[in-house]
Amino acid sequence: MELKDLIRPETLPVDGYALAAAREPGLAIRARQLTAARGNQPPTIAAILFVEDAGSVLYTRLKREAATRLGIGYQVFEFPISTPVAEVQAKILELNQNPEITGVMIQKPYRGQRDPGEYQIWWHNLISTIDPAKDVDGLTPTTLNLVKANRWQQAGVVLPATCRAVLILLKHYTRIFDLTPERRAELKVAVIGRSELLGLPLAAELKNQKCDVILLGKKDLNQLIEQKIFLKNFDLVITATGQVAFLKGEWLKPESLVVDVGEPRGDVEWKSAGQVASLITPVPGGVGPLTVSSLMENSLDLLEPR
Known part of the structure; x- marks a missing residue:
């Protein structure tokens, strides 16, 4: 088989917008079913947003709009990027314990928003605070290790969204x-x-x-x-x-x-x-x-x- 034969010609051109839109009706049905099964409580994502990062603000808006279309809750908790790590971690721990919140994520800001030498440690400390059972963006170290071990589905976690x-x-x-x-x-x-x-x-x-x-x-x-x-x-x-x-x-x-x-x-x-x-x-x-x-x-x- 030649490489070009691996392409499905009937699906071209590549259009991520159209493919995402085509998937939404099925997701909306699942969201309604889960909401009904949970006593009219919708699946709800809680997102940590660092407000100085323009890209993060844009992505958060797009995600909230998509959630609204599907009947999924999307709550945003805003912080300046200079906020002490312990303060942000305290909010994440609170969200982990909140039964109404079913997924927790951090909108990762551009590296230039913090000192390059401390960025990776800062990010690791924050992302590691999320309960893997609520790791909706699939980015905790626990989730990554489960993916590497090919045990993520068995463990009930999800792949990173990208x-x-x-x-x-x-x-x-x-x-x-x-x-x-x-x-x-x-x-x-x-x-x-x-x-x-x-x-x-x-x-x-x-x-x-x-x-x-x-x-x-x-x-x-x-x-x-x-x-x-x-x-x-x-x-x-x-x-x-x-x-x-x-x-x-x-x-x-x-x-x-x-x-x-x-x-x-x-x-x-x-x-x-x-x-x-x-x-x-x-x-x-x-x-x-x-x-x-x-x-x-x-x-x-x-x-x-x-």
């Missing part, structure tokens, strides 16, 4: 997951970016699905570039670095599939990559809308036995 969005997109627009595990293992997959929001859990879940995956950090990718190997050995490339248009067409294997999760303007240089790849997801309008939809789906999954 990770889930990529998998939904691949299942809809390609036949990769229709292949036998043996055939799927022949595909070479590169995941660029080692973040806990996407790279680490997505690489782990693709391995769980029997894909042959390599996770590339900045040093790994630079080494491939220096060796003139680039990304020519990979059938599927998933990139999430935030470096605008850094991924050139001459780096890619002919007819490869490319999922661009860069934000806000995309990692892929379309002019050159479009001449080589058989599929490239757009930014905006690709993974982004499905991430919002996946968060809503996660909020329902947390309440239903699997």
